[in-house]
Amino acid sequence: MRNDGPPPGRTDRTMRSGDFSAHVAHEILVRLRERQPRVHAITNAVAKNFTANMLLAAGAVPSMTIVADEVADFTRRADALLVNLGTLDTERRAAIPLAIAAAEDAALPWLLDPVFVDASPRRLAIAQQLLARKPKVLRANAAEFEALARRPADRKGAIDLARERGCIVALTGPTDIVTDGRHSIFIANGHRLMARVTAMGCAATAVVAACLAVSDDALLATASGLAIMGIAAEVAGEKAGGPGTFPPLLLDALDALDDAAIAARLRCEQ
Amino acid sequence: MRNDGPPPGRTDRTMRSGDFSAHVAHEILVRLRERQPRVHAITNAVAKNFTANMLLAAGAVPSMTIVADEVADFTRRADALLVNLGTLDTERRAAIPLAIAAAEDAALPWLLDPVFVDASPRRLAIAQQLLARKPKVLRANAAEFEALARRPADRKGAIDLARERGCIVALTGPTDIVTDGRHSIFIANGHRLMARVTAMGCAATAVVAACLAVSDDALLATASGLAIMGIAAEVAGEKAGGPGTFPPLLLDALDALDDAAIAARLRCEQ
C-alpha cells in the first residue's frame, strides 16, 4: 500500500484521473496557496471554528453565513460550496437549497457531508433529497454511507453509488476509497488521533472543497484533499501529546506541508 | 482534606455511595474508555466544540443536535443527556423538553447545568421548570445555585436542595460539594486556570454525564467526573504557559489520566 512518491516519468504529466500521485497532491496544495480559493462552508455548530482554521491553513478563504437572504450572495462569490449536515438546525436547513441553487447558477462544485444520517430518519430523508441534486462529491464514513446508499460500505458499494449518482464518492475510514465509478484511488494515510477529536471529518471535507475549487479533475482533487489532510495528521500525530495538542499541530503541519513530506508519506493504491 | 488514595482493604469493594475514593474514580474512567458511552449534549454555542472534545478525551462519544424533529432520535440512542442553559436560543429552548421526554422514555440519566440563571429572570424561570422534571444531577456554581435554590450556596444549602428535589446536587467552586442529601463528598481538586477559560464548567458537567452513563451510583459517578476533571486540570496546569495552552493540555491529560495520578492527587472528604 505504500507509495514512495511518483514513479520516474510521471511527475510531469498533466493531471488526469488514474494518475494520482504525491506530485498531484502537492500541485493541488501549491494551487491552494497561490489562488486562495473562497469556500462557503455551511457546516455544523461544533465544526465551524476548526473548519475555518483548516481552510485558512490550507490556503483557502472561508465564509460561513447561513441566513436565507445572504447565503446566495456568499455562495456566488465563492469558488466551492460545502454542505455539511451535522447539528442541522432549522435556519441551516432552509439555507442549504438556496446555497445549492446559487452554486448551480455559478457552476461551482459543491460537496455533501451527510453527518450522522445513520442516527436520524429525518436527516436521512434530507440527505437523500440533497444527493438527488447531484453534488460533485459525497463524503461519508461507513455508517453514514450504509444508511444513505443502502449498500455495504466497501469498494463495490462506493463504485456502484458513484456510477448510479454520477458523483465522486469518498468513503472514508482506515483506508479512504475515492471513486468516480470508473477509476478508484485508495488512500491509507491518517493518524489514530483523528478519531479522538470532533469535526476532523468535517474539516477534511472542507479541505476537499477547497481542492475542487482549484482543479477541474474532481477525482484527483478529492484524493488530494484527503491525502493532504491524512499526511498532515501523521506529521502532527508524531509530535502531539494527545487529542488536545493534536489539532493545533495539525493546522501547523498543514500550513508547512511540502512536497518532500507528501512524497515520503503518501500511501495510496489505484 | 488530602486523601492519598484508597485505604487498605477498600479498593476491592463494590461501588457504594459513601465509599468514594481514587479507586472508584479510576474504575469509572476505565469504564468510560471501555464502553464509550454516547452523550447527547444540548449545550451552548460557546461550549460546543470544547465539550465535544472533552467527551472524546474522556472516552465518550458526543452528539449535539438541537432541532425539534431530530433531538429525540439522538437522545434515545444516547446513554446520557446533558441540558446546559448557556446562550439559550429559541431552537435549543424548544428542543430541551423533547430531549428530556426522550430521556425519560429511555430511562436515561439527564443533568441540568443552569448557566447564568443569576443573570436572566427568563432563564431562571425555565431552569425552575426543568428542575421540577427531576434531573439526576444538578450542577451549578455559587451564583447559579443561590438564584435557583433561593438558599445560601453552602453545604447545608446543597444538602437541603438535594433532599427537597430528590436529585444529586453538585455545587462547584474551590471545593466541589456533591451530595444526594444523605451522603456528601467534598472534592478540592482543580487548577486556577479553569476560571480563566470559557466553558470549563460546561465541559465538566458533560464529563459527569458520561460518568452517569457507566455507573448506577449517581453520587459516585458525579464525584468521579468532577474529580477526574479537576485532577486532569492540575496535571495540565503544571505544564501550561497560560490560559491558551491550558485547554489542549487538559484534553491530553484527561486522555492519559491513570490510576497513579488519581491516587496521588485526589483531595476529597466525605
Next chain:
Amino acid sequence: MRNDGPPPGRTDRTMRSGDFSAHVAHEILVRLRERQPRVHAITNAVAKNFTANMLLAAGAVPSMTIVADEVADFTRRADALLVNLGTLDTERRAAIPLAIAAAEDAALPWLLDPVFVDASPRRLAIAQQLLARKPKVLRANAAEFEALARRPADRKGAIDLARERGCIVALTGPTDIVTDGRHSIFIANGHRLMARVTAMGCAATAVVAACLAVSDDALLATASGLAIMGIAAEVAGEKAGGPGTFPPLLLDALDALDDAAIAARLRCEQ
C-alpha cells in the same frame, strides 16, 4: 514608526487623547485585570469561543446570549456591548437592536464590527442602520470600510467618517488607523499569523470593547486595545510553529503581557 516606549516626562500624565503611549496601554491593561469588566458580545458563530477566551485572557468577563427575551438583561449588567455582524443569523439580527437599546439606557459604550459587509447587500444595509445609531467605535478592515463608508480606506477616509458619524473609527490593517476625527493614532503592531486564523479581528474588537469599559477616553481605549492585541500577537508569533499553535500562545501572551513588553514593542505614531 517605532516608538520605544513613553518619552521622559509623559508617563505620569492623566490619560488624554493625543497622549497615546505604552504607559497608557499598560494602564488600561492593569485596569482590565483589576476591574474585570463584563462585556456582552453579540458575535458570530465562528468567533464565539475564541472571543470569550480572549476576553478572559485580557481580564474581562464575557457573556454571549442572543435570545430576544434575555439579551437586554445581559446587556444591562455588562460594562460594554460588542455587536459583530459575522454569520448574521435571524435570531442574532433580532437581538441586536434590543441590546443596543439596553446599552443606550444603561449608558454603556457599544462597538460595531461590520464583518463581511462587502459580501452581502443585505448585511450592508443592516450595518448602515446600526451605524446611524451611533456606536462609540466602528472597527472595520479596508474592504468593509469601503463598502460601509463609500470612501477610500485611508487616513483621510477614516477621519472624514469619524467626523461625519461622531464615533471613533478603527480602520485595521498592516497599520491600524484609530481616529476620532481630530486626533489620530497609527499602530503598526501585529503578526502575519493573525491573517491566517479565523476570528482574530473579531476578538480584537472584543478586547477594544473591554478597554472602553474601563476608560472614559474612547480614543485611547481603542488604540490601547489594538496595541495590546498586536503586541501579544508578536510575542506569540515568535514562539508559534504555525497558525494552529498561534492562538493558544496568543492567549498565553495576552494573559502575561507586562509593561516592559508593551514599552519595548509598541510601534505607534500620532
